[in-house]
Amino acid sequence: ERLLRQSSLGDIGLRGDASCRDAVLQGRERDSAAQAQGGGNATLILDLDETSIYGNDGNDLPISLQWMGRPTEDIRQLYKLLVSPYLREVYDGFQQQAQGVSVVVYSRRPQMLTYKSSFRGTSFELRYHPDWHSNDQVYFPSSVHTVDDIMAQYTGPPLLPEEDTDIRSSLERLLAARSALVSELGLSCPPVITITGGIKDLEATSRDMGFTLGKAFLYDDNVDLAGHPNVITVLPVQSLPEERSRAVLEFMEERLPARLLDTELVDFLLESKPAERAIQVDQRGDVTWRLPTQQHKVKWVVPSLAAGAAKSARDGELELQPRQHFKQQAQHAGVGRGAPMGAGRLEAASMRAHVCPSLFSPVTPDIEDSMRMRGHGEEIVKDKGGSRDDMNAAAEALRLHLEAVAARSECLR
Structure with missing residues (x-):
């Protein structure tokens, strides 16, 4: 106050x-x-x-x-x-x-x-x-x-x-x-x-x-906060849609042409990890701005606010995301660093099976919804060309998820 x-x-x-x-x-x-x-x-x-x-x-x-x-x-x-x-x-x-x-x-x-x-x-x-x-x-x-x-x-x-x-x-x-x-x-x-x-x-x-x-x-985007009933864990924003990415690059070139960057700044920018660099230098030494373009659509979960319930607004938001996004998240934040309620184990399994983290977030559906999603998740893994190991990882992730939901439901009772 x-x-x-x-x-x-x-x-x-x-x-x-x-x-x-x-x-x-x-x-x-x-x-x-x-x-x-x-x-x-x-x-x-x-x-x-x-x-x-x-x-x-x-x-x-x-x-x-x-x-x-x-x-x-x-x-x-x-x-x-x-x-x-x-x-x-x-x-x-x-x-x-x-x-x-x-x-x-x-x-x-x-x-x-x-x-x-x-x-x-x-x-x-x-x-x-x-x-x-x-x-x-x-x-x-x-x-x-x-x-x-x-x-x-x-x-x-x-x-x-x-x-x-x-x-x-x-x-x-x-x-x-x-x-x-x-x-x-x-x-x-x-x-x-x-x-x-x-x-x-x-x-x-x-x-x-x-x-x-x-x-x-x-x-x-911090997976260490996963499991808190008031936290919705999202993928880190490390790229932008093509149109937005192009707008950023055009803005930077208009306000600060890359060819005008001083040598010290260029050296500083090149110290970043290759995937995070804001510039690129060609064989002739010409400098241009760089920004990763998003390859796949991502959707954030909107929780239900009714009676303070933490539940996904629509089952359709629980989409599978490509494997490389989870590799990036694992590299960015690490996996299993003591996150509460077994979140690290869930994240590890979901990343291996390229299952959307929202499936394991505090705003996941109830047990009945989760059971319906078991088949949906396995079907998408098949559609993505997943191997038997991927299928096993998906099954393990879903099993852990159901255990977590059941435990949370027991606590609420």
Whole structure:
């Protein structure tokens, strides 16, 4: 409640936003009235890196614009093109089920809390307005619109000029990503940004921000969070549809022609993993921008918000995805790193059988639905030319899934 007031009313000395204030107050009124009728508002919590936005915080495309001194507006425009193409449909699905939908950005960025300075060879805590810090997290309110708004509230150790520039660049990308979400979803109020340095804590965040956890869902590509009843695990966004990919490349070439990149920046960009490089260099030494094109359609699950139930909205969303996507996810996040409720074993089996992770997510259908899907999954494995090993892996994955659903049902009883 305290943080919600700060983010909308601007009562801590930052620039207030009347539209945010009105939106939050109206949302509270709707929520109070709806709760009496068994309804209420929903909260859509969004991870940024490789979920809501293509690439991670070290995304080489916006970093290149910053490196070459391009204006903030160019960075904002770029992030609008990097927004996940699946996000709007999810937001619309929430809106269809709730009287109001609040959006929260939740990102794990340890460097924004404990800064490891390569300029002085030490680490130190970054601190801002004391009311922004809670439960080892920092909350940037909706009322902050610029990097200067945030740095005006900085209360940590004095920064070297190089450190100040580095931190400001990170904040510039963060706010540009939030601005892109506002544009994509048509929000009247910028979301509060929640930054953590460790494992995301939805319970603590819901208490701090005053939203009902029963109708809040986090979309995140981190498989370590799989198994939490309020987390929907998605594939990392490591490519974009062809049309969007082309638009990004055209934008980059217009605002920053690849031939103009300085040698240091080219060397820096080539240090990335081959699959993640933002540039390519031909045999003649000519540099061009590069962005992977999505080869297969992906669809995010929209949960049912009725009575706080976590259930897939439509069986049709539980699609099989190509094997290479799961290889990428395994390389990106690892498998079986102590995720709760056996999620690592489920992910390992599903990746081997190239079965969509949504089949094993906390929003899977009930046992009856799962039994119906057993044959459907095996048929698709056959259609994809799967081997007997693939069939066995699919069967094992489905068996583990049914065990998990049964165990969860027993707990609920």
